[in-house]
Amino acid sequence: MKTNRGILIGRMQPFHNGHIQVIKKILEEVDEIIIGIGSAQISHDLKNPFTAGERLVMIKQSLVEHNIDPSRYYIIPMEDINKNAIWVSYIKMLTPPFNKIYSGNYLVKQLFYEEGYEVKTPPLFDRLKLSGTEVRKRMLNDENWQELVPNATVELVNEIKGIERIKNLSKKEISDM
Numbered sequence: 001m002k003t004n005r006g007i008l009i010g011r012m013q014p015f016h017n018g019h020i021q022v023i024k025k026i027l028e029e030v031d032e033i034i035i036g037i038g039s040a041q042i043s044h045d046l047k048n049p050f051t052a053g054e055r056l057v058m059i060k061q062s063l064v065e066h067n068i069d070p071s072r073y074y075i076i077p078m079e080d081i082n083k084n085a086i087w088v089s090y091i092k093m094l095t096p097p098f099n100k101i102y103s104g105n106y107l108v109k110q111l112f113y114e115e116g117y118e119v120k121t122p123p124l125f126d127r128l129k130l131s132g133t134e135v136r137k138r139m140l141n142d143e144n145w146q147e148l149v150p151n152a153t154v155e156l157v158n159e160i161k162g163i164e165r166i167k168n169l170s171k172k173e174i175s176d177m
């Protein structure tokens, strides 16, 4: 029988509790989920502080923490390409076959819709707090970001001295202005 597979693509800068909740929800609807780490080539800027490898560890360890069966997911870093019209073909080249795409991003939804995919907009959980933007803001301002992410994300950020990185990036961006 054909495997029912869905894909969720996001920058995951960083991986937070909204991502965990949406992955659990998607896994109620599909056999397997492909988690695409978007903009894999970008790191060390304030909107995208973490490398693809660092994000991979956050995601993998957070899924372990939440007892999500490892046979049900793939985690695949995806670099951007500067050609929206062929982006979906490029994603297909990188991934196992899938039949559904889950995203809240309008460009992502449009590109997959035009290629005939079933596009689903998953519910947003506690969106005022659970966004990468809010987590990064709290990291920079010494506010409680830890409550918004799995322990595994906290551990990885501490291991790589991520808060120091973000604060240094912020000083650099101000001095470059």
Ligand SMILES: Nc1ncnc2c1ncn2[C@@H]1O[C@H](COP(=O)(O)OP(=O)(O)OP(=O)(O)O)[C@@H](O)[C@H]1O
Pocket: 009, 010, 011, 012, 013, 017, 018, 019, 021, 022, 102, 103, 104, 105, 122, 123, 124, 125, 126, 127, 130, 131, 132, 133, 134
């Ligand atoms: N709070 C949330 N609840 C449910 N799903 C979410 C939530 N936040 C993000 N997602 C899902 O994850 C996908 C990718 O998320 P992304 O990495 O862009 O996170 P983000 O929190 O929106 O990031 P940023 O604020 O940095 O733009 C989104 O398209 C959306 O489907």
Ligand SMILES: NC(=O)c1ccc[n+]([C@@H]2O[C@H](COP(=O)(O)O)[C@@H](O)[C@H]2O)c1
Pocket: 009, 010, 011, 012, 037, 038, 039, 040, 079, 080, 081, 082, 083, 084, 087, 104, 105, 107, 108
């Ligand atoms: N042409 C392209 O490379 C292309 C097109 C659309 C989306 N994307 C990527 O998909 C991801 C979508 O994730 P976000 O919802 O976190 O923005 C981003 O990393 C974005 O750069 C890339």
